[in-house]
Amino acid sequence: MSRPDFPSLLYRDQPTGKPIALSVFEDLQLTQLIRSDILEAVLVPCGRENIPLRQELFRAAEKEEFLSHLDALDTALLKTEDLYRAFSEAQSEEETAVIGTFLLSSAIGFMRLAAKDVTYSGDKAKEGGEGFLYCRFRDFFRAELEKEAWKKAEEELSSLLPLLNEIDTYSFRVHGKEISFRVGGGESYLDRLRSCAADLALDPPDEPLFLPRQLSPVILDAFGKAHPEEFGKFRAFYEKNRTLFPEELLSYRLPIGFLLAFTHLFEKVRAHGIPLTYPALTDERTIRITEAYDISLFAKNEYDIVPNDVVFTGDEPFFYLTGANGGGKTTYLRTVGIALTLLLLGCPLPCASAVVCVPSGIFTHFPRDERFEGTGRFVEENRRVEKILAEMDSDSVVLLNETYSTTNEENAVEMTEKLADLLWDKKIFGLYITHQHSLKESAIPYLNVLIDENDSNRRTFKIARQRSTGGSFAVDVLKRYALTKEALEERFGSGVL
């Protein structure tokens, strides 16, 4: 049987976008929120043409039926992967035959599942049609299973698989190097202890942590002698179908894992009352996102997140961001970075509404710890800046967090101005968080963190476009601690004494 081309679940054709650096995900704290085994899938932006197709998949995954289906596919693939690993390590004919049989059975199980009508029932995959990526995937397996070889294998397996129950239990007698076994088992001491624990209303003892152990060929041969007929049937089936297993099937773990990881993340986002929006794409050079949330705060178990608006236009694509420490500057930077990264992956955004052009790439520059080797901090910082400048283009997004904070003030001011001016002149979308107060007047607009002057300078975590205003504000002690008559009565009701 010739090998077919397995269709992608994430792209119509091959991806065209520039890869996103892993450091961007680390800086945005997204690595704290998603499984590390799917990073390979997120480092490649899907490109503008694939964004609507992916959005459809995520919309479908909002339905319980489709999500359960994805979970089932993932579980089936995980099992197939385990069997494939065991199959590669088989040392005896008995092992190869039995595992090979179950591997094929598991593959068919996955294909049957993939071929099921879920959410897009009956529709044929068609260009521009709803659910194109998923329907193409489903239709492919549906067609595969119609082939004679799969049909025959499936039929034979239905009578072969139950045989495992007849050859799966052995009782060993062990003394030193003497070993013998017999077929079947008996009640173990552990069973008796479990039953005693239940009688005494104790929690059942934990199941022993048992790493599945591959037995030596001598023992497996002896099993073969104990069950010659059963093992013979497995061997015969395996010999006949040994070339049928399609290894390409295993590559679906990445796209399915990607869809599941983000869908589960979005469920959590919704559960905390944060809206998710599928952005409208525009060809204008503009990014307008209202009430965007920094969901990376979830990693710190913070869920009471203050949303902020994000507006970049062709006229004002780049901003300095300044303000008090702890006021939410870095959070805002991550809010922007996360929204645009999710956009590039075809995901919904954590915000109330969004109209955005699709950037060509995203770059971040955050302070690093001492991990770098062999160079000074400033040199390392500068090297990363140079790399961004070399890789970005006029449609990129660049997010800078206290860049040049590792050199003296005079130098820092000069370098900061130079870099910001360069990005401004190139009309790059971006933000530059800085503490430098002596920057010269320039065309670059400012964003500032807002504090509530009427409430003890309380940090609002709101960001707005304005010049920074410093200063401190005197407050009354009782007012500060909500102990005024008005504050007390608002909380506890009118005074009664």
Add this chain to the structure above:
Amino acid sequence: MKKFSLLKKTDETPLFCDVVYDLSIDRAMANLCPDQKRREYFLDTIAHPLTKRENIIYRQEIFRDFVTQPTLFTDLRLLFTRYDKIKSDWQEMKLSGSHGGSSSVNPEAMLDHTYASLKVTAIFPNTIVSFFRSLYDTLKKYPLEAEGLIAIRDYCEERIGNNSLNEIVRIAQLFRYKSPEAFSFGVVTKIGETMRVASAELFDIEEYQEKKPNVLTKLFAKKPKGPTEYPVEPDDNSYEDSVALLNEALTGIDSALTQITNGVYEIFFGLSREMFFYEAALLYYDKMTGSRVPLCVPEILEAEEDIVVIDRLRDLLLASGETPVEKIVPNDVDINGTAGILVKGLTDTGKTVYLRSCAAAQLFGQAGLPVLADRARLSIRTAYFSHFSSAEEEFMVGDAAGRFDQEAKEIAKIMDRLTPHAMVFLNETFQTTSYREGTDAIFHVLSVLPNLNVKFLFVTHLTALFKKMDKTKVCLMETDDTGKYKLKRIV
């Protein structure tokens, strides 16, 4: 599975109570209980007042049995101390036998280590059952009245005859002696779809007896009935398999026995520490009865009844020291129908003593102990708060504005934590600002407390506050300025 406690019958939600030190209960207990460990445990228990009436009565009953039968207390203290040591002995034995075991990669060494660990584990089921027997024999000697002690006695009686517990002891006994070479083991295994062994459990252990080859026996021996035995031609790999399977099977038994034994053991673990509370409480009782200070067991009422009535209350700190009973002036407390008590008076006329006596009585009563009064009826309080003027405390230095800020912060913290039916003890609060400002500020605070049914007892020099308060809603009291330490209600 339930766990016995001598301090409460059912679980409680911990309530906020951070008043023990402000109210000098620690100083009183230092006079009564010289042993620091016991004293601290007692104070910690007092600082966690019970919130359920049934738990307070449960504790009152146990204390009464200990008071009326002193040897019952000493017998139980000894038994529970020994019992609590079982676990540390067990852990010590496990540790002493674990040198280099788990990190070894040699399968035989691993097996020896597992078996050594199992041998230690196997000792303890029997030890625990023996304890149940001793505890039962002890408790059966006394005419018990406390529900908690009767429940312990009955539980032990049931456990001694429990088949499952005895089965566990029997299984454990199989692994008490010798080493793996002395036995032949039966291990039942399950094979999964990957042809890997997915589980290995022990189903048999018997002392190994070498079979000597005998031609005649072999010739005429009957073929054994039952399933066919398949010998495995031994090689290094199969030997490693058998050792590994056996090791897993024995580890499974060790782990299960450990968990089950722990489960059985936990039921009484920690009671020796709970006995610390009663030990300190008995010292308190002995001292007060020895000094002829009247003691009464308070009538405990539900929080909603909102009653605090104490007749002829005496101060714990004074009574715990050398002051003779005749010199301790008793005072009455009655907060019924009012929002709280406001006390004024000259310095050193007994205002603070009154405040701390009242708080101590409420806390002791809610801890299931007798109180220093002729009669007491106390509703359960859901939280306790105290604030002692910062002028008297750590802010002896510093500007007044800073001290007032600190006080306001502390009061705000109390306001944040208030629960319905809580009690607040305030001593000269808000005197770090002008009298007018302080009076107004504290008046607003006190005014909203009745909305939550929170009671207060406030000792103050802010006399203008007395004019602002409605006498029908607040119990206004003042001390006698003739040095008699007697408080009277301002009518």
